[in-house]
Amino acid sequence: MGCSTAIFLARKGFHVSIFDKEKHPFSAASRWNEGKIHLGFIYSADPSLRTASHVIPGGLNFRPLIEELVGTSLAPAITSEDDLYLCHRDSVTSASEMMTYMEKVVERVRAHPDAKRYLADVSDCRVQRLNSSQLANLTSSPDIVAGLRAPERSVETNWVAEKFISALAEEKLIELLMEVRITAAHPTGDSAEGTWSIETSEGTFGPYDYVINSLWQGRMAIDQTAGIEPTGTWSNRYRQSLFVRTRTTVNTPCAVIATGPFGDIKNYNGRDFYLSWYPDGLRVDSSDVLPPDIKESAVSDSQALKDSIFQNLESLLPWAAQVREQAEYIYLEGGWVFAAGQGLLSDPKSTLHRRSDYGITRHGRYFSVDTGKYSTAPFLAKSLAHSLAE
Numbered sequence: 001m002g003c004s005t006a007i008f009l010a011r012k013g014f015h016v017s018i019f020d021k022e023k024h025p026f027s028a029a030s031r032w033n034e035g036k037i038h039l040g041f042i043y044s045a046d047p048s049l050r051t052a053s054h055v056i057p058g059g060l061n062f063r064p065l066i067e068e069l070v071g072t073s074l075a076p077a078i079t080s081e082d083d084l085y086l087c088h089r090d091s092v093t094s095a096s097e098m099m100t101y102m103e104k105v106v107e108r109v110r111a112h113p114d115a116k117r118y119l120a121d122v123s124d125c126r127v128q129r130l131n132s133s134q135l136a137n138l139t140s141s142p143d144i145v146a147g148l149r150a151p152e153r154s155v156e157t158n159w160v161a162e163k164f165i166s167a168l169a170e171e172k173l174i175e176l177l178m179e180v181r182i183t184a185a186h187p188t189g190d191s192a193e194g195t196w197s198i199e200t201s202e203g204t205f206g207p208y209d210y211v212i213n214s215l216w217q218g219r220m221a222i223d224q225t226a227g228i229e230p231t232g233t234w235s236n237r238y239r240q241s242l243f244v245r246t247r248t249t250v251n252t253p254c255a256v257i258a259t260g261p262f263g264d265i266k267n268y269n270g271r272d273f274y275l276s277w278y279p280d281g282l283r284v285d286s287s288d289v290l291p292p293d294i295k296e297s298a299v300s301d302s303q304a305l306k307d308s309i310f311q312n313l314e315s316l317l318p319w320a321a322q323v324r325e326q327a328e329y330i331y332l333e334g335g336w337v338f339a340a341g342q343g344l345l346s347d348p349k350s351t352l353h354r355r356s357d358y359g360i361t362r363h364g365r366y367f368s369v370d371t372g373k374y375s376t377a378p379f380l381a382k383s384l385a386h387s388l389a390e
């Protein structure tokens with residue numbers, strides 16, 4: 001979010017300083033996530049379609065915006081097949097509710113003026129329910145009760161991260177201040193409409209014409225120092241997943257076990273894979289304004305955790321074993337998921353199933369951005385840069 005905003009602003013003539021507590025940009029959630037470019041299909045527990053409607057414009061415009069930002073085609077990073085949604089028997093929505101919901105989402109997607117701009121053209125897309133033999137080819141588990149193919153794709157987030165790092169280096173108006181932790185933000189004078197300064201582990205920086213807080217987890221702690229009190233409910237979940245490279249090409253589909261605390265497998269290009277099993281990978285679930293330091297809870301290289309993620313996926317999708325058998329390396333990596341919601345994914349009433357409350361809050365010349373999703377970041381960044389340049 002911060003890097004996208006910085007590049008858009010620099011190209012409009014702003015001098016931008018990017019602060020990050022890590023050694024390199026893109027070391028956190030935006031490198032270590034699944035890269036699903038959401039059109040809303042996963043949010044069947046929000047039948048109001050508010051979540052889907054909110055994420056669709058960002059999802060459809062992700063590709064052209066990233067290509068504009070990094071100056072190269074996104075094609076090599078895009079999954080080649082649509083995602084399979086496999087309905088678990090403990091899903092928070094039944095297979096028929098899921099199908100009805102997805103049909104409504106598809107109508108919205110098809111009708112959107114930017115439908116041709118998605119990772120693949122979705123202006124004439126459909127949801128397809130798998131017949132029994134198609135489903136039997138994927139799994140014999142009685143826990144999977146239906147399969148739906150939805151026109152949703154993903155990108156390989158590591159590939160995108162590397163392109164961003166190169167693009168940032170080309171921007172003469174951007175300075176990177178790495179390994180600097182932000183601790184507070186204040187107006188330099190009496191008014192929030194004047195300039196701002198920030199407090200960091202390396203001292204005070206500023207004055208700045210604008211401060212944009214896109215820190216993701218812990219963002220609200222800085223907001224409090226700036227005069228914005230948290231409202232509503234929220235949670236910060238630290239999730240670990242597997243990022244696998246195989247020695248040879250493995251032809252497996254991209255499948256999401258939905259909807260609830262299950263898992264998924266993503267095949268980006270036949271050799272790079274993402275695998276998750278939600279209950280195993282969830283290391284922290286905190287509703288503190290400032291979540292705890294992950295180093296205490298994150299497992300950095302536990303063979304037991306890796307084995308468990310594979311075993312749980314393989315018990316439902318036996319072909320996932322091919323990825324393990326062919327693995328050249330398996331990284332266990334993680335990132336935070338901030339959400340304006342709380343609860344358990346197994347609970348249909350959990351507000352985590354409704355993800356429509358994200359976006360930009362303004363306090364004078366201080367902006368705080370709840371990115372929402374990876375897929376929505378470039379769209380929000382463009383809109384923020386546009387409004388600052390007006």
Ligand SMILES: Cc1cc2nc3c(=O)[nH]c(=O)nc-3n(C[C@H](O)[C@H](O)[C@H](O)COP(=O)(O)OP(=O)(O)OC[C@H]3O[C@@H](n4cnc5c(N)ncnc54)[C@H](O)[C@@H]3O)c2cc1C
Pocket residue numbers: 001002019020021022025026027028029030031032033034035036037038180181182183214215216217218239240241334335336337371372373374375376377
């Ligand atoms: C396992 C997992 C799977 C996911 N899957 C998807 C998906 O398929 N599709 C999707 O759209 N989204 C997905 N997400 C969510 C997505 O990763 C995030 O919404 C998105 O990456 C947030 O981007 P961001 O720039 O706001 O945060 P980040 O990429 O985390 O960037 C925030 C930056 O702020 C820095 N920072 C934080 N605090 C401070 C501080 N105090 N001082 C200085 N620097 C600080 C961090 O080091 C980091 O570089 C997933 C997340 C996880 C963890």
